[in-house]
Amino acid sequence: MDLKLEMIVLPVSDVDRAKAFYEQLGFRLDVDYTATDDFRAVHFTPSGSECSIIFGNGMTTAVPGSAQGLYLIVSDIAEAHAELTNRGIQVSDVFHDAGGLLHHGHHAGDVTHHDEGQKRLHGLHPERTSYASYLTFNDPDGNGWILQEIKTRLPGR
Structure with a gap:
């Protein structure tokens, strides 16, 4: 199915x-x-x-701004940052996660994490590894979006 x-x-x-x-x-x-x-x-x-x-x-009874961790995938995070900024969208700086490949915090405004090794580091991932560089933004209600750079997909995708 x-x-x-x-x-x-x-x-x-x-x-x-x-x-x-x-x-x-x-x-x-x-x-x-x-x-x-x-x-x-x-x-x-x-x-x-x-x-x-x-x-x-009349679409949902959920609290406005409660949708978090909405991922958008881009092939070039620096280019996406520039385009969104030019469109007048307030975005975070590009960052990567100290803990490795995947960003652990899924709230767009979350700049600190509670688990050891989960910390945003400024800038692109040093090796520009796919799945490792991010930026975040919120819509006017606070619904949180995360842009993730993927240049090469993992097998099976």
Whole structure:
């Protein structure tokens, strides 16, 4: 059985503010549908992605900003940092994880970790290893996004 992740529901407090942010980010607007005063669905897809996000009125009871650890993959993290900054998106500096290959903290604003060896180090991973360099940003509600650089995928991907 094939299972494909197609959509992630984001909890937001202001639909129009979130829509403007994701347009500024460069996501493609697929749908902005209002059925009633209590239901509106706004659907975006990141460039190159098969998975989309959706938010709106009547979409979820989750607390706005509670979605964390939303990964976007890029082939060049330095280029992504420059493009997002040019688009006016507030992003973290590029960093890598002291503990090794994978970033341990999945909250975009989390700059300290509680486990030994889990620390953000400034700049690209010294060997520019795939899966090892990151940057983070939040949408206006605090939903946390992580960009991860992958130049070569692990086998089976």
